[in-house]
Amino acid sequence: MKKVRIGVIGAGLRGGLAQYWHKPDGESEVVALADLSQERLDKFQEKIGSPLFLTKDYKELLTRDDIDAIAVLSPDYLHEEHVIAALEAGKHVYSEKPLAITVEGCDRIIEAWEKSGKHLMVGFNMRYMSMYQTMKDIIDSGAIGELKTIWVRHFVGFGGYFYYHDWHGNSKNTTSLLLQKGSHDLDVIHWISGKYATKVSAFGSLDYYGGDKPNTLTCPECDLKNTCPEYVPHTFTECAFREEIDVEDNNMLIMELEGGIKASYLQCHFTPDYNRNYTFIGTEGRIENDDVNDKIYLKTRKTNTVKEFSNVTYEMKPEEGSHGGADPKIAQDFVELILRNKQPLTTPFAGRMSVAVGCAATESIRSGGKVVNISQESTIVHS
Template sequence: MDTVRIGIIGAGLRSGIAKYWHSPGGKSVVVGAADVSMTRLKEFQEKINEHAYITTDYRELLERKDIDAVAILSPDYLHEEHAIAALQAGKHVYCEKPLAITVEGCDRIIEESKKSGKHLMVGFNMRYMSIYQTMKEIIDSGVIGDLKAVWVRHFVGFGGYFYYHDWHGTAKNTTSLLLQKGSHDLDVIHWITGKYTKKVSAFGGLDFYGGDKPNTLTCPTCDEKNTCTESSLEILTQCAFREEIDVEDNNMLIMELEGGIKASYLQCHFTPDYSRNYTFIGTKGRVENDDVNDKIYVKTRKSNTWNEFSDITYDMKKEQGSHGGADPKICSDFVELVLNNIQPLTTPYAGRMSVAVGCAATESIRSGGKVIEVSQGPTVKSV
């Protein structure tokens, strides 16, 4: 095989990454797409490939012999169904995070991948962002000594706009936003430390969104649309304060990782700003990022070595491509995985473990904060 022929399941917002796969004459082309909305499919053709086969039934897409691999960009609660069906159809699979919304679902997908002999890749694009790759290299160099603690704060500006106006706001569709949104951060903690979480205790709440508005209410039809802080005039945007919303809008996790490393993760969806702040603390110093100003700070402590006499500031350079230049890289890695069996920066087991931590933390939150052991699973560990 010289060129990977890719089909897309899910022609919504995330399908924009298909442009990095469609390279006629190159290593990959996008030849088809499936979505429940014909309108979105037509737009997909206009933006990506006007000759792409389109269908509202993903099973028809999987039946095609001219498709080697499938990218699953559908809503979270459909990942398990779509991934397993694609693997059973003999397709290689790229699946957006989270891999599934239950640990059991992740295990079923991974098992199906083994049975089919086809490649499975999870879309953890933060591993491909230079700022986090640089932080990992700094820590791996030993400049801050032995890693002992991790603090992560995720300020999710526009959280209501992204997550409470649609399917994301209900547990039946997401389990919790610790999977949909937090899976990135939980994975980066695992990846940079090189250790997986063993147990977790967490607290959280639905303290801003949700409420007593009818589930059928949409922003354009609401009497309060001109005064509501969460008003969105997009067509059929569901009310962010409707009754059915039941996933926490702020969460606080304490985790114990392998090797005794302690980590905390805080996530809030009603902050005025958007940023991720990571701090890694070792026996010789700490590393902290500032993703608003594209900087990384290394602070050293007394160590009786030359290291203690210098702090370091890294100025990150801008990169081309969506998600800070990560999307072109992750799309390229999927193609190299299929064509040349070159392993990407992510692993299916890592995808499973971020879901396992999110599910355990959600259980802890909804049971009053008790300590929950994280399911390690039967699969081979690889961070």
């Protein structure tokens, strides 16, 4: 194979990733799209330019011989169905995160992948951001000694705009936003530390969004639109204060990782700003990021070595492409995986484990904060 021909399922929020695969004169090309919306089909076709096979039935992509790989960019609750169907049809698969919205779903996907003989890649694009790659390199170099503690604060500014005006706000579609939004951060904790979480205790609640508004109410037709702080005049129009919303907008997790490393993760969806603050503390120092100003700070503690006499500030260089330059890199790695068997920075099992933590934390939250153990064993039982 000299070129990977890709069919895309879903032209919604992550549909923009397809632009990095569409290189008609290169090693990958987008040749087809499946989406339920005619408007999205038309807009996608216009943006890609060259003629595509368009359909509202994703199964039509799976029977085509001119498609080598499927990019599953559909809503979270459809990932399991779409990924397994594509693997069983003999296609390589790129799946957006989260891999599924249940651990059982992830395990069914992994089983289908192992049987298929095809490649499966999970879309953890934060692993491809230079800031977090740099932080991992600093820790791996021994600059802060032995890693002991991880603190992560995720300020989700515009949380309502992104997650409470559409399907994300209902747990039947997401389980919780600890999967949809938190899976990135939980995965980075696992990846940079090199350890998986073994147990978690969590507290959370729906403190701002949701309410008593009708599920059919949309922003444009609401009598309160001129005074509502969550009014959205375009794109997502479902009321952010409607009755069906039941996913927490304020979450706090405490985890223990393999080797006894302690970690915390905080996520809030009604903050005025948007940033992720990571702090890693070791026996000889700590590092902390500032993703607003694109800096990483390394601070050292007393070690009776020359290391203790200086702190270091890293300034990240700007990169082209969405998500801080990560999207074109992860898209290229999927092509490299198929054409040259080059292993990417992500793994299906890592995708499974971030979902496992998110599900366990959600269980803890909804049962009063009890400690929930996290198993690496498959949930599938064959009779």
